[in-house]
Amino acid sequence: MAKAPLKSKDDLLLDIRNLRIEATIYPPGELPKNITIVDDVSVKLERGKVLGLIGESGAGKSTIGLSSMGYGRGGVRITGGEVLLNGRDILKGGAKVLRQIRGREVCYVAQSAAAAFNPAIKLMDQVIEAALLHKICTKAEAEKRAVGLFKKLGLPNPETFGQRFPHQVSGGQLQRAMTAMALCSEPDLIVFDEPTTALDVTTQIDVLASIKDAIRDTNVAALYITHDLAVVAQVADDIIVLRNGKPVEYGDTRQIIKEPRQQYTNQLVSVHHIPHEQNNPTGTPILSVRNITAAYGGGLVKVLKNVSVDIHLGQTLAVVGESGSGKSTLARVITGLLPPMEGSIIFEGRTLSPRLANRTRDDLRELQMIYQMADTAMNPRQTVGTIIGRPLEFYFGMRGKERDRRVAELLEKIEMGKGFADRYPAELSGGQKQRVCIARALAAKPKLIICDEVTSALDPLVADGILKLLLNLQKDENVAYLFITHDLATVKSISDSIAVMYRGEVVRYGPKSDVLQPPFDDYTDLLLSSVPEMELGWLEAAMKTRKMASAGN
């Protein structure tokens, strides 16, 4: 392939000038209209450098990333500007040029590797496909190259790793296999689209470190798309902050995180610093979980082993752990959805029936739950008024005007206007949906609310608002929270006591100040040291000092 002559002399690899991307939307009952997704964005990227694209969902970061391959996802159109890759405008070359560059000069690493790999083809065949298609090397050479990449990315048994199918490896490994696939054809540019967002925090750091090493060793340039400023600070040389398709701030990493010039950037940087005074345990707890052992499949798979925790009135217990640690199962046991094999749950001095069906209506009312996915936690066919009003009808027998007034009060409490009562969930934003779920829980006047990862599906700034709201409500209503999360920053900002869970056991439990005080046990240390901090060079330091390897390996 005649690749060399196309390369320009200077070091400029990618030059996006005044990019404008539009899409046509078809609102029901209205005429189709054009909306602008990306407006006047210019980006320059030199060989071997990494540019971080950062912003909330809908900011246009993925759209910009994909435009470097001349691709518009889901019918979006690139309507203005130029995308110069290796000195030529790829938007003007037509299909032939695109076919040449994709998989050869630009490669793409998707967010969900599990969804992006073909489950019916062995990993090796998928990893070397692009290299073979572009006739870069022979099959034997490509496989040798792939094995080398597997080794470099820290995958187990690199010689035989490629013989496995995608479902036979873990999520973190799959994400690294995808990076190997992108690197295999030795491209000039790789687009990483949220490659670590779907991973556990302890796995994320491994993937992040191996991506960083691979980028350094192969001298490839990269666009790194993410919503997490702390993550991008570890890998990027430059950062562009985007909002609603427009650039907010563009500068080198140090400047963006240390001396942000725009207010929006400052907000992003200072997220997760919610002041919260720790409350100490008071007398008898409102809820005691005592020696709970629970299992799925009739006792075959034990998910909780001898778990005991206490929650006090008006306080927050945070349950922290990776996926599979049993924290959501603990919530299911407390709510009665999964009767435990052993142990008991004591709520306000009375022992709760292990089965949901045998609990009294007051037991149910005083123990409410808020879900991770607000989308599926609300019936899409009911209006907000019905969703919030139903607990009022059900528990307090409120009807008509009285009920509507209370619904309006609750909407006020969650900082939403009265006009929302007639809306359907599909007409709300992600943050608003979660607020409605909070109002539904509050409507029952509960003593304890179980919050199952309530902020993990939300953008950082929106999540911040939800956490502040929850804290304010706790002060007003004196309600206790059992806060399940994998995000330690969240834990630090809202909890009074913490339980760290690992493989079904509580490995560390106590007031927040004690739990976060060294010396740590190995797992807590791993968990704490894996949370990306907004410091340059944090990643290297963290990899060096941690005591145990992450669970993903």
Next chain:
Amino acid sequence: MLNAKNIPISAWIGLIITAIFIFAAVFAPWVAPYPIGETVGDVWEPMSAKYLLGTDNLGRDLLSRMIFGARITIFIAAMATALSFILGSVLGFAAAVIGGWFDQLMSRFVDLIMAIPTLIFALVVLSVLPANIVTLILVMGLLDATRVYRLARAVAVDINVMDFVEAAKLRGEGRIWIIFREILPNALTPLIAELGLRFIFAVLFLSALSFLGLGVQPPDADWGGMVKENKEGIVFGIPAALIPAAAIAVLAISVNLVADWILNRTTSLKGGRG
């Protein structure tokens, strides 16, 4: 809420044709030019101003018989469909929500019924029972309910594991609320799509039964029976048998045009407000 401008042309066509059929069926005694069983002319007279669609094998006015036939056909098919939907969906939802032995018992029983070819099953049952409209509706409705049950159960099983259903269970809601307020509104879309189809199957099934002589009994006639009465005429190039057949086809298409449109409206998660 309903804006005439927002109704697509295809839905208009379906609505108008269906409305004509229903109008003719409801007001049959006033609309039809002649009584249903009366011999008014010669055998198989061609279309004329006096007999708009000609006459049938016994010299009865074909248009009048078509109109009275519409009444019987649409009534039986609609009642049978309604019966099968109410029974099938309620039992299907209940099986999904209750689960366990109830689900097993119901599902295996339905499997058993579905293992027997519907037409043969109906023929056997109808040849034993007295042939009147009530038995026809019951037999057709019960047999069709097995199909609706399968669909309703499959849809409800998926909805039953959603968080909002779990939230309702945690609230302490009873099964009635969960079935009718949480699951039914979300299962409506596939059920309505099925409804249009099932109604047409009911019309065809009734016509098949009548054609075989076990459906509507003379002197009453539904469209299927009329095809049977006039089928010998086809040999002589007389279209009398084709007219009821065409009516069945037109009804099938128009009802489904309407069902498609309702389907589009119920798919909207914004209450059809756009």
